[in-house]
Amino acid sequence: DEDPRIHAIKTQIRVVPNFPKPGIMFQDITTLLLDPKAFKDTIDLFVERYKGKNISVVAGIEARGFIFGPPIALAIGAKFVPLRKPRKLPGEVIFEEYTLEYGKDRLEMHVGAVEPGERALVVDDLIATGGTLCAAMNLLERVGAEVVECACVIELPDLQGRQRLNGKPLYVLVEYH
Numbered sequence: 738d739e740d741p742r743i744h745a746i747k748t749q750i751r752v753v754p755n756f757p758k759p760g761i762m763f764q765d766i767t768t769l770l771l772d773p774k775a776f777k778d779t780i781d782l783f784v785e786r787y788k789g790k791n792i793s794v795v796a797g798i799e800a801r802g803f804i805f806g807p808p809i810a811l812a813i814g815a816k817f818v819p820l821r822k823p824r825k826l827p828g829e830v831i832f833e834e835y836t837l838e839y840g841k842d843r844l845e846m847h848v849g850a851v852e853p854g855e856r857a858l859v860v861d862d863l864i865a866t867g868g869t870l871c872a873a874m875n876l877l878e879r880v881g882a883e884v885v886e887c888a889c890v891i892e893l894p895d896l897q898g899r900q901r902l903n904g905k906p907l908y909v910l911v912e913y914h
């Protein structure tokens with residue numbers, strides 16, 4: 738059965754029609770952040786799931802994975818590694834390209850941030866087509882880390898992003914159809 742905290746979390750996510758373009762129902766988590774109880778419950782639900790699982794790295798995806806990832810990392814005693822959009826990281830990077838609706842984007846990770854054999858959790862606010870999470874997992878696996886799971890606040894199941902994760906487990910709090 739659903740955790741009673743999840744209903745309030747879902748209520749605090751604002752859906753903005755036709756943003757950033759016509760036809761998109763934008764899932765706005767900034768309204769969730771305005772409710773300290775719901776924001777804390779969101780972090781707590783992830784922490785309860787991942788504490789004691791020997792996870793040494795939380796990798797957060799720019800931009801909104803930078804909001805949810807660090808408090809989870811601190812609470813479970815893991816390091817935080819930002820996976821960034823192009824040309825933001827100053828050190829040597831590896832990158833993975835992924836396809837968007839129009840064109841391509843890429844995620845970059847600092848070389849040396851993650852060691853072979855580390856157990857990693859990937860965090861983002863939302864999975865749509867799954868391309869972003871897939872690129873994130875590839876970065877971690879290329880440096881020899883084991884991706885334990887991907888965690889998102891919201892899933893858009895109709896876009897079937899889960900099927901692009903090559904069987905890797907995905908945990909979400911809220912589904913939006």
Ligand code: PRP
Binds near residue numbers: 863
């Ligand atoms: C959104 C969201 C995820 C990604 C999911 O970010 O925060 O990172 O899309 O989409 P996918 O599953 O189809 O790959 P966006 O690309 O809008 O970038 P932003 O965080 O810089 O706004």
